[in-house]
Amino acid sequence: xALFGLFxxxxxxxxxxxxxxxxxxxxxxxARDWVMRRDALYALQRLEAAELPALLQxxxxxxxxxxxxxxxxxxxxxxGDEGAIEPMIAATRDDFTDVRWMAVRALDRLVARVQPGLxxxxxxxxxxxxxxxxxxxxxxxxxxALERVAIPEHxxxxxxxxxxxxxxxxxxxxxxxxxxxxxxxxxxxxxxIESLVLALTxxxxxxxxxxxxxxxxxxxxxxxxxxxxxxIARGEPGRAVPRGLEAVPALVRMLDDQYPPLVADVVDALxxxxxxxxxxxxxxxxxxxxxxxxxxxxxxxxxxxxxxxVIPLIRALSDRSYSVRETCTRAxxxxGDxxxxxxxxxxxxxxxxxxxxxxxxxxxxxxxxxx
Numbered sequence: 321x322a323l324f325g326l327f328x329x330x331x332x333x334x335x336x337x338x339x340x341x342x343x344x345x346x347x348x349x350x351a352r353d354w355v356m357r358r359d360a361l362y363a364l365q366r367l368e369a370a371e372l373p374a375l376l377q378x379x380x381x382x383x384x385x386x387x388x389x390x391x392x393x394x395x396x397x398x399x400g401d402e403g404a405i406e407p408m409i410a411a412t413r414d415d416f417t418d419v420r421w422m423a424v425r426a427l428d429r430l431v432a433r434v435q436p437g438l439x440x441x442x443x444x445x446x447x448x449x450x451x452x453x454x455x456x457x458x459x460x461x462x463x464x465a466l467e468r469v470a471i472p473e474h475x476x477x478x479x480x481x482x483x484x485x486x487x488x489x490x491x492x493x494x495x496x497x498x499x500x501x502x503x504x505x506x507x508x509x510x511x512x513i514e515s516l517v518l519a520l521t522x523x524x525x526x527x528x529x530x531x532x533x534x535x536x537x538x539x540x541x542x543x544x545x546x547x548x549x550x551x552i553a554r555g556e557p558g559r560a561v562p563r564g565l566e567a568v569p570a571l572v573r574m575l576d577d578q579y580p581p582l583v584a585d586v587v588d589a590l591x592x593x594x595x596x597x598x599x600x601x602x603x604x605x606x607x608x609x610x611x612x613x614x615x616x617x618x619x620x621x622x623x624x625x626x627x628x629x630v631i632p633l634i635r636a637l638s639d640r641s642y643s644v645r646e647t648c649t650r651a652x653x654x655x656g657d658x659x660x661x662x663x664x665x666x667x668x669x670x671x672x673x674x675x676x677x678x679x680x681x682x683x684x685x686x687x688x689x690x691x
Contacts, residue, residue: 332356336363345371349378354385361388365395373401380407386416393419397426402434409446417455424450424458428465438477439469448481451500456493463488463499470506478507486511494524501530505537513540520546520553525579528553555582557589565596572600576613587616591623598626606632611641618644622651630657637663642673649676653683661687 330351335343341364348360361379364372376399379392393411396404408430411423427446431439439447450462466481481503488500489511501519504511511519511534519531532553542550548570551559557574560567567589574586590597597620605617618636621629629651636648649667652660664687667680 330356332359332363335360336367339367341367341369341371344369345375348375354383354388357383357385358388358391361391361395365398373399373404376401377404377407380404380411386414386419389414389416389419390422393422393426397429397433400430400433402430404430405434405440405443409442412446412450417453417458420450420453421455421458421461424461424465428461428468432468437469438474441477441480444478444480448484451481451484451488456491456496459488459491460493460496460499463496463503467499467503467506470503472508475507475509478503482507482509486515489515489519494522494527497522498524498527498530501527501534505530505534513538516540517546520549523577525555525577525582529555552582552586555585557582557586558592561589561592564593568593568597568600571597572604572617575605575616576608576610583612583616587620590620594624595626598624598629602629602632606636611639611644614639614641614644615647618647618651622647622654625655627655627657630655630659634660634663637667642671642676645671645673645676646679649679649683653679653686656687658688 330343330347332344332347335347344360344364344367348357348364351357351360357379361376364375373396376392376396380389380396383389383392389411393408396408405427408423408427412420412427414420414423424447427443431443435443444466447462447465451459453459453462463485466478466485470478485500485504489497491497491500497519501511513535516531516535519527520535522528522531532550535550548560548563548567551557552570552574557571560571571586571590571593575583577583577586590601601617601620605620606614608614608617614636618633621633633648633651633655637645639645639648645667649664652664661684664680664683668677668684671677671680
């Protein structure tokens with residue numbers, strides 16, 4: 321075998337073909353090119369080389385290029401080497417986000433193979449620490465790893481995770497909040513009543529529903545001030561209609577929810593409220609930051625048919641979303657006010673989107689001629 325680096329770079333393909341595990345191990349440790357080091361690792365994996373676990377642990381600790389450290393963590397998890405747990409825990413503190421993410425996921429896979437049941441305390445502490453990682457996908461993976469082992473029988477071993485999980489309920493990312501809430505519920509260790517009530521207004525419908533169900537399991541009953549948020553969290557916004565004006569702010573807020581069935585029920589509830597909901601729809605709904613909320617507001621206004629909606633709907637015909645313009649066009653047709661005629665004529669001739677032009681043409685045929 322030629323001396324590496326003296327005459328020419330080593331040939332990983334030839335070394336693998338000759339089953340030269342020692343030569344491949346040397347490449348994996350000393351080659352200047354990180355791609356060559358990576359290829360040597362994969363070659364050793366295919367050869368099922370006995371020296372691979374120890375080599376991967378060394379790469380995980382010392383390789384100067386982050387991608388190889390990430391690959392080492394993944395391969396160690398696949399090997400199921402219990403001796404890799406400590407190096408993997410250390411890798412959850414790596415400077416590179418992708419390495420930390422892979423280390424958390426690989427640690428979960430590895431422990432599931434070699435330590436079925438409750439993980440060792442050092443593993444739990446590493447996962448708990450990762451709940452505060454700067455990258456949300458690392459935090460989510462840590463919460464999901466805890467979720468996998470979250471059963472009441474493991475409560476004592478996971479007690480160290482409870483306070484950090486409570487803090488994670490306020491995470492800025494909904495997927496992380498949901499994973500943390502799942503752990504607490506599965507442990508039969510739900511968060512405090514106060515934090516669950518706060519989660520009833522979370523932006524994620526799944527978090528809201530999980531919180532409502534956890535509160536019910538605790539025997540909690542909503543006060544009059546909490547009822548509207550509770551009904552919406554349960555996916556029953558129609559039950560807020562008898563509260564009249566009190567229900568409008570919460571219902572309007574839900575117009576931008578990303579769960580379509582809930583938005584449809586919210587639209588129906590606002591339409592049933594009739595003129596009571598119109599001012600909020602005109603002031604907030606039609607000017608919402610999200611186009612689907614503006615569109616939903618226009619759909620409600622079309623059903624309510626309040627005369628004061630005409631001018632705001634005409635102004636909304638210049639919305640940057642073609643879907644909003646189309647819905648406002650149909651709302652104006654439903655209102656039947658001839659003041660909309662010149663604006664609809666302009667849309668029918670010049671709007672860049674064919675659906676808006678078609679809706680405007682249809683609306684023009686239904687509107688009465690001006691006197």
